[in-house]
Amino acid sequence: MRRLLLALIVMAALPAQAETIRYPKLGAHAFSIELPRGWKSTTDKRGGLLLVSPDNHAMIYLSILTGEQFRGQPESAVAGDVAKLAGIRQIEAQAPAQIADLNGTAYFGELADKPGFARKAKIVLVRLAPDVWAQQWIVTQAGMNAVERASLERALAGISLLRD
Numbered sequence: 649m650r651r652l653l654l655a656l657i658v659m660a661a662l663p664a665q666a667e668t669i670r671y672p673k674l675g676a677h678a679f680s681i682e683l684p685r686g687w688k689s690t691t692d693k694r695g696g697l698l699l700v701s702p703d704n705h706a707m708i709y710l711s712i713l714t715g716e717q718f719r720g721q722p723e724s725a726v727a728g729d730v731a732k733l734a735g736i737r738q739i740e741a742q743a744p745a746q747i748a749d750l751n752g753t754a755y756f757g758e759l760a761d762k763p764g765f766a767r768k769a770k771i772v773l774v775r776l777a778p779d780v781w782a783q784q785w786i787v788t789q790a791g792m793n794a795v796e797r798a799s800l801e802r803a804l805a806g807i808s809l810l811r812d
Contacts, residue, residue, distance in 0.1 A: 667682075667683045667685075667689075668680065668681070668682055668683070669681040669683055669689060669697070670810070671691075671697040671710060672695070672712065675712065676811065676812040677712050677714075677776050677777070677780055677782065677809070677810070677811055677812075678712065678809070678810045679697070679710045679712075679782070679807055679808070679809060679810070680807070680808045680809075680810050681697075681699070681710070681806055681807050682806030682807075683699060683803070683806065684799065684802050684803055684806065686701075686702035686799075687699055687700065687701060687702060687799075687803055688700045688702075694711070694733075695711055695712075696709050696710060696711035696783075697709070697710045697711070699803060701796065701799055701800060701803070702799065703796055703799075705788065705789045705791075705792050705796050706786070706787065706788045706789070706792065706796065706799070706800045706803075707785075707786075707787045708784065708785065708786055708787075708800075708803060708804065708807070709734075709783075709784070709785035709787070710782075710783070710784055710785075710807070711782075711783050712776070712780065712781070712782055712783075713726070713730075713780065713781040713782075713783055714779060714780045714781075715779060716779060718779045718780070718781055719778050719779040720778065723752075723753055723773055723775065726773060726781055727739065727742075727753070727755045727771065727773055730755075730771055730773065730783055731755060731757060731771060734757075734759065734769060734771060734785060735759050736755075736757035736758065736759060736769055736771070737757070737758070738757060739755045739756065739757050740756050740757050740758070741755075741756045742754060742755050742756065743756075745770075745772045746772070746774070747772050747774045747782050747784050747807065747809060748807060748808040748809045749808075749809075750774045750776075750782070750809055751774065752772055752773050752774030752775070752782075753772070753773055754770050754771065754772045755770070755771045755772075755773070756768070756769070756770050756771075757769050757771075759787060766790070767787050767788060767789050767790075768787070768788050768789075768790070769785060769786070769787050770785070770786040770787075771783060771784070771785050771786075772784045772785075772786075774809070776809070776811065782809055784807070786800070786804070788800065
């Protein structure tokens, strides 16, 4: 009985196993995600991957934007299109940012789905090629506690970009 109890204590102390995802599965540019235990992933009709925290207080949306419409476009124009798609009425600020180890720009705004219910949004864009962009949306609800923020930081730390 003591051995069983000791084994259970040791197992509880071990870090939770993460799931590894490559998204999209094919292509020269993709995200590699070490999804922490408890986080859920789902794809959408627009070709993105949505990661949702166990408490539903945070989400990360990842996508590779490709196409001639993006060739030679300034980052601010792409950011404006992405912000509209995300439901951000106005970009409030921007700052240098990274996805994995690649430099880009973060655009900040608010998503207001319902009256009195606003969520903070951060959209990071990184140009991978003249007509290819990596995008990462981070959406959080007000009042997230330290445990929820740490979970979000673990999820973000587990994201890298693959380039063939």
